[in-house]
Amino acid sequence: MTDTYGWETNTPDEADARFYLVGGGIAAMAAAAFMIRDGDVIGREIMTEVLGHLQFDSDSQAILKNAICIPCMMPFITSQFMPREEGDRPQVVPAGYKNLAFIGQYCELPNDVVFTVEYSIRTAQWAVSSLLGLKRKPPKVYKGATDPRVLFKAFKALHDMDA
């Protein structure tokens, strides 16, 4: 489950300011931890689950009373993040093929991350480079999580050292 929070207006001081939460989950079929019913659920049950995970214990009833929750199924975007195994999606250029390639989000690229423009571009670069037998290969996938500069910046941000 991922959540993004914010104020609907420019500042929380505005009289009609409303706090919003946009959340998404990819394990819709998993058993719930806090709500009573599994399967098809309504907004109140989703909010109960969210508030439970966020440990709002004593405030949760007041929040539930004042919250509006609009459930929304988004199968296309969710499909990109579902667990998958090698073989579920075709390689960009499947073994043995000389004049066919798959490009876009639904083919397999090692180490890359879907739901990005880069992924689609890199699949096209692989397709052209492989089918034409070019020496030039697509640029390597940038691994920010192992870059000391990124880690140092993250450390500073997490310890409020930028303020």
Ligand SMILES: Cc1cc2nc3c(=O)[nH]c(=O)nc-3n(C[C@H](O)[C@H](O)[C@H](O)COP(=O)(O)OP(=O)(O)OC[C@H]3O[C@@H](n4cnc5c(N)ncnc54)[C@H](O)[C@@H]3O)c2cc1C
């Ligand atoms: C809300 C949202 C936010 C995003 N934010 C980011 C972001 O911040 N950074 C990032 O890197 N990526 C982001 N993405 C993902 C990124 O937009 C996509 O991964 C990328 O655009 C996919 O590019 P594509 O060319 O493979 O496919 P698409 O851009 O989907 O292009 C496919 C094209 O094929 C056309 N088409 C489909 N069927 C047919 C047909 N039968 N005949 C002819 N044409 C057809 C479609 O109309 C479309 O124009 C976001 C996506 C969404 C939805």
